[in-house]
Amino acid sequence: MSLLPFLVLVALTTIWIALPLIPAFRELFRPTDATPLSVVTRDAGNLAFFAERFHGWLESQLQTLAPSTPAGDLYGKLSNGNGFLRVRDRPEALARGPLPDGAHDRVVVTERPVELQGGEIFLLEVCARDTWDGGPRTTLRAIYGERDVALGAETTILRWAHADQSLTIGPSSSLYGRISAKQTLRLAHNTTFERIGAPTIEIGDRQPPLPSTTISRTPWTPPEHAEAIGDHLRISGDLHLPEATEYTGHLVVTGEVRLGRGSRVNGSIKAHKNLSLADTAVVTGATVSRTVVQLGTRSVVGGPIIAEDEVVVGGESVVGEVERQTSIVAPSVRLGIGATVHGQVNTSRAGTT
């Protein structure tokens, strides 16, 4: 009997087994993918990161302009090949760009107050060294304002917008990416956003402050089945904090939480299900839910609001303080007219006013 069939079988089997090892050996001896994973470092947390980086880069570019550069409006090229337009004399140049649809395909730097009619399209970044007053239906890739920036109704921001002073955005606008201001950010009604941040974020027109009401509260006694775990109290089932009651300490509730009108928690509170604050209720610490956090009108939360589905902030509610800024984090966030947030709102799906 010939050994040949057996040897052929052995050879074929060996080849079959070795087949997946060929790319493995190639990758081992000639690595093509052996650099460490890049880790998140610089841009996390700082909403103005991209704006600041652009501003710094633009400054360095403009400093390299020849001293013989004309003093007035200027068309030129930046080191990355993009064209740029510096406006000092004639802001009318911004009304219509060189592209057939009137869009601007240059980086725009304005060095005088600008007031636009509306409908302009800026496909590259804008840097406004003086005030910028945009008209309705403007589309901007990104804008950096060194002073106040106002954008009209139905504005679209594609990447980011930042103002070193205040940034005001008209109704029915669409804000993609990061929107920030160093002082005040004002969003009108019916605006969608992803990430916004400022020491003060105001929703809607500024309302005169309502007269403050003094609420007389009585201490709330936890139910008997509540267990003390470390520095918090764990309550199984639902919790309803009655109207005008007060509790000091952190609470973790395995069911739903309803904080009654005028009630107050001096600490943080977490619900495994929905968590709602009735009108004028107060939580001084964080408010956390595995589903939805809903704030009634004129309620106050001092710490972060974290929800895994949605956060709804009622009209005239206040989140955080100027000196103690905080964050709202949820896939979806709705901010009521008259609400004020001191800090950031970060959504993974969408925010609306």
Place this chain on the structure above:
Amino acid sequence: MIVTILAIGLSVVVAILLIYTIRHYIFTLNRLIGRHRQPYVDIGVADWPLVTVLIPAHNEEQVIEGMLDALLAADYPTDRLQIVPINDRSSDATGAILDRYAAEHPRRITPYHRTDGMPGKAAALADASQRFAGDIHLVFDADYLPGKGLLKQLVAPFFDPEVGAVMGRVVPHNLNRNLLTRLLDLERSGGYQVDQQARMNLRLVPQYGGTVGGVRRSALEAVGGWRADCLAEDTDMTFRLVLQGWEVVYQNRSECYEEVPEQWPTRIRQVMRWTKGHNQSLVRYGGALLRFPRRMPVSRAIDGLLLLGVFAVGPILLFGWVLALTLYFLGASLLEGPIAVLSVAAFGTLGNFAAFFEVATATRLDGTTRRVRLLPFLAFGFLVNLLAVSRATASPISWIQGSPMRWDKTERYRSEEANQ
């Protein structure tokens, strides 16, 4: 009679392996099609609490400067941050380096020199954590390189009052050294990107890993502080916290570079230490989990048991191979009936390949598609681990409580040039 007993034993082995196989597939499929849970990582601004960063260090002169420089560059408010390197009776220049940094940054770095007491990381943490008053205690190994924003990311989950511990993701930075480092890079990807994150997504038991993470001080006090008499203080802490009703959170985006072992003997010692520590925790907390404590959902208790038993799978597999061979030579027929066929098939293929599927999925999620070509070599790494784990399991330290501990330090490879 003997054949029957052995066959029952083999069936139990196959069942255990099948459970772990299914577990791997659930985790992997969750990462491919499930909802990604990361509720805290976008907290960018807040009234940040006082944080103490503890860095246990025993003869870490090669790497400790890199760690301290990275922490000094962190964007955490300086008035809320205490950096506490723990010099645990180092015999090299570690102590002098720490004193120099403390002199240069007197209000930011406070070294703690240990000269007596029990040796080991757990004992060092137990000792130091009682002396520093931060609301949150973050822990890093000395060879890690935290990014600028990492501390805030790791602290953010503690705004949730139920969170007792937080774990970030470990990323090897010396992966291009040799086959071992590249295999460890793949293993880490599978372990963090898929395993840990899936447990986070499914609200099971993400494991606090002892570095790139932290513990709430009030939780630490509530569970009695760090245990000095264990080899895996991280696993021990994880289970004491979850048994008391605290949550452990994993954050995949809170990444930190580490140095992985570059030599097989170092790696084998590391695996053996982890095995012994894990087995100690299995003995300590397995019973409590089996009683399904009322503060834990049943799914979490089951996952906790499987997590504690993970280092027992290797020896069980070896035992299964021995049983199967013995039964074969005793003339027993294992292939009777479709269930037996299914069991043997699961034992022979799925049981082995589920972990590979997990690693391949992790590389896809990381977007590093070409390094997956090294996947067949993982079989070699798997065999080495199997032997190391089995050897460690046979050691009495794995099972005896309160055994004397010692620093079994992982060697460092970083050059001075790399530090710069």
